[in-house]
Amino acid sequence: MKSSYFCVLRFILSAILCALVFWPCSCRSYDQLGETTAEGHRRHKRVLRLNRQEMMADIDRVFLLDEPSKLTDKRIP
Numbered sequence: 001m002k003s004s005y006f007c008v009l010r011f012i013l014s015a016i017l018c019a020l021v022f023w024p025c026s027c028r029s030y031d032q033l034g035e036t037t038a039e040g041h042r043r044h045k046r047v048l049r050l051n052r053q054e055m056m057a058d059i060d061r062v063f064l065l066d067e068p069s070k071l072t073d074k075r076i077p
Helices: 002-022 037-062
Strands: none
Touching: none
C-alpha cells in the first residue's frame, strides 16, 4: 500500500517538475533571429490562415462539397 502511494506521489512530483522546467519555454522565447515582432505576428497569422483553409478544404471533401453537382446535365459557367 505504501509502495503504490509513493509511486503515485513520485509521478505527480515528476510531472510538476517537468511542467515547471518547460513552462518558461513558450513560443515567445524562441523568436527567430533577425525577425521583428511585426514579422513574427504576420507569420503566425499566415500559418493560422493556411491551417484554416486546409481544414475547410478537408471538411468540404468529407461532405462532398468540393465536387460539382451531378443533378443536371447543363454546365454552369
